[in-house]
Amino acid sequence: IVYTGTGSYERCVRAVRLGAESFIDKAEPVERVVHAIGQALERHRLEREVVQLRRDLGTSSQIIGESRPMRELREAIARIASVPSPVLIVGESGSGKEVVARELHRLGPGERAPFVAINSAALPEHLVESELFGHERGAFTGATATRKGAFEAASGGTLFLDEVGELPPGTQAKLLRVLEQREITRVGGTRTITVDARVLAATNRNLEQDVREARFREDLYYRLNVLVLEVPPLRDRLSDLPALVTHLLEVTCRRYGVRTKQVSPEVLDALMAYDWRRNNVRELRNAVERMVIASPAGTIEPIHVPAELQTAAAGGSGLGKARTYQEQKAEAERRIVLLALEGNGWQISRTAEQLGLADHASLLKIMRRLGIEKPS
Structure with missing residues (x-):
C-alpha cells in the first residue's frame, strides 16, 4: 500500500502497476488507511485459501483412482x-x-x-x-x-x-x-x-x-x-481401471485429434481380466492407444482389443497364478461389481437389483469392503 503526500496521480498508477495493492493520500483520514490494510490482508487470506483448496481437491492432479x-x-x-x-x-x-x-x-x-x-x-x-x-x-x-x-x-x-x-x-x-x-x-x-x-x-x-x-x-x-x-501395481487397484481407461481415452483422442471414444462393457471386462503385471499403467496406455487407432467408430468393441489381452482374458490369467484363493475371490467379486455398476451408470439401486441383492444398502456395504467408490 502506497501512502503518499505528493498528490501525483501518475506516480500512484505506476506504483499499482508495479504490484502495489492501492494508494492512499496522506490527507485522507486514518480510518481509510485501516480499511485499506484490512482489505489487503483479507485478499491475501482468500488467495492462500484458494491455493489450499485447489491442493485439497487435487485440481490438475494426474493421480487417477479412488481405490x-x-x-x-x-x-x-x-x-x-x-x-x-x-x-x-x-x-x-x-x-x-x-x-x-x-x-x-x-x-x-x-x-x-x-x-x-x-x-x-x-x-x-x-x-x-x-x-x-x-x-x-x-x-x-x-x-x-x-x-x-x-x-x-x-x-x-x-x-x-x-x-x-x-x-x-x-x-x-x-x-x-x-x-x-x-x-x-x-x-x-x-x-x-x-x-x-x-x-x-x-x-x-x-x-x-x-x-x-x-x-x-x-x-x-x-x-x-x-x-x-x-x-x-495396477492389479492391486483394478477398481480404478474404468476411470483410468476413461482418462486415457480422453488424452489419446485429444492428441490424435479425434472425437473421444468409449469402450463397450465387453472390452472393459477383457481389460479387467488381464493381469497388467508386465508394465502396469504404461501397458494399459499402450493398449488404449492401439484400440483407438484400430476402432473406426465411436465405441471400441472386443474385436479391437489387442490379441494378447484377448488371450489372457479368455484363459482367465487376470486372476494371477501366484495369488491365494481369497485374493482371487476378492478380485473376481470386485470385477463383477464394477462391471454391473458401469453397465447401470453407477445407479446403486438398479445395480443392486440386477445383482440380486436385498437392497441398495447391501451393495453399498460390499462397495465399502472392496474399496469401490464412484469416479468423480
Missing part, C-alpha cells in the same frame, strides 16, 4: 509435498512413479519452478556425471563448451532421478555428497557451486537387497530413504 491404495497415496503426497527432504518412490515398472513425482512437485515447489527428470538407466556410464553435475569446456573429448548439469537446471525446483538403482558406484558416492553438502563440482572444474533442488528418486529394484549384495551404497540408501512412497 483405497490410491487414496492413501494421495494423502501421503499431500503430507510430504512441502517437506524439502529427499523422497524415494518405489513401485513396479510402469506403475506411475514419475506421475507421483510430478504431483509432489506441483504441490511443493509449484508448476512455475523447474522440474528436471533424468532416467539414470538410459545414460551411458561415461556421461552420467556430466548429465548430473555439468562439465567445463575441454573436460573431455567433445566438451566444446561449458554446460550446466541437471542439478543446476533444477535449482529452486525438483530433480527426479528415475531408476536411481542403476547409477554407477562412483556416481552414487558423488550423489551422496551433493545431498549432504548441497554443492556440486562440474566435471573438469574446481569451483563448487551451491544447488537448491529437491531430489526425488525412483526405482523398481529392491534397494535393500542391492545394499546387502553391495550393488548400492548403504549410506546413500539411508539418505534417500528419509521419506518413502509406494506406488501400488
Whole structure:
C-alpha cells in the first residue's frame, strides 16, 4: 500500500502497476488507511485459501483412482509435498512413479519452478556425471563448451532421478555428497557451486537387497530413504481401471485429434481380466492407444482389443497364478461389481437389483469392503 503526500496521480498508477495493492493520500483520514490494510490482508487470506483448496481437491492432479491404495497415496503426497527432504518412490515398472513425482512437485515447489527428470538407466556410464553435475569446456573429448548439469537446471525446483538403482558406484558416492553438502563440482572444474533442488528418486529394484549384495551404497540408501512412497501395481487397484481407461481415452483422442471414444462393457471386462503385471499403467496406455487407432467408430468393441489381452482374458490369467484363493475371490467379486455398476451408470439401486441383492444398502456395504467408490 502506497501512502503518499505528493498528490501525483501518475506516480500512484505506476506504483499499482508495479504490484502495489492501492494508494492512499496522506490527507485522507486514518480510518481509510485501516480499511485499506484490512482489505489487503483479507485478499491475501482468500488467495492462500484458494491455493489450499485447489491442493485439497487435487485440481490438475494426474493421480487417477479412488481405490483405497490410491487414496492413501494421495494423502501421503499431500503430507510430504512441502517437506524439502529427499523422497524415494518405489513401485513396479510402469506403475506411475514419475506421475507421483510430478504431483509432489506441483504441490511443493509449484508448476512455475523447474522440474528436471533424468532416467539414470538410459545414460551411458561415461556421461552420467556430466548429465548430473555439468562439465567445463575441454573436460573431455567433445566438451566444446561449458554446460550446466541437471542439478543446476533444477535449482529452486525438483530433480527426479528415475531408476536411481542403476547409477554407477562412483556416481552414487558423488550423489551422496551433493545431498549432504548441497554443492556440486562440474566435471573438469574446481569451483563448487551451491544447488537448491529437491531430489526425488525412483526405482523398481529392491534397494535393500542391492545394499546387502553391495550393488548400492548403504549410506546413500539411508539418505534417500528419509521419506518413502509406494506406488501400488495396477492389479492391486483394478477398481480404478474404468476411470483410468476413461482418462486415457480422453488424452489419446485429444492428441490424435479425434472425437473421444468409449469402450463397450465387453472390452472393459477383457481389460479387467488381464493381469497388467508386465508394465502396469504404461501397458494399459499402450493398449488404449492401439484400440483407438484400430476402432473406426465411436465405441471400441472386443474385436479391437489387442490379441494378447484377448488371450489372457479368455484363459482367465487376470486372476494371477501366484495369488491365494481369497485374493482371487476378492478380485473376481470386485470385477463383477464394477462391471454391473458401469453397465447401470453407477445407479446403486438398479445395480443392486440386477445383482440380486436385498437392497441398495447391501451393495453399498460390499462397495465399502472392496474399496469401490464412484469416479468423480
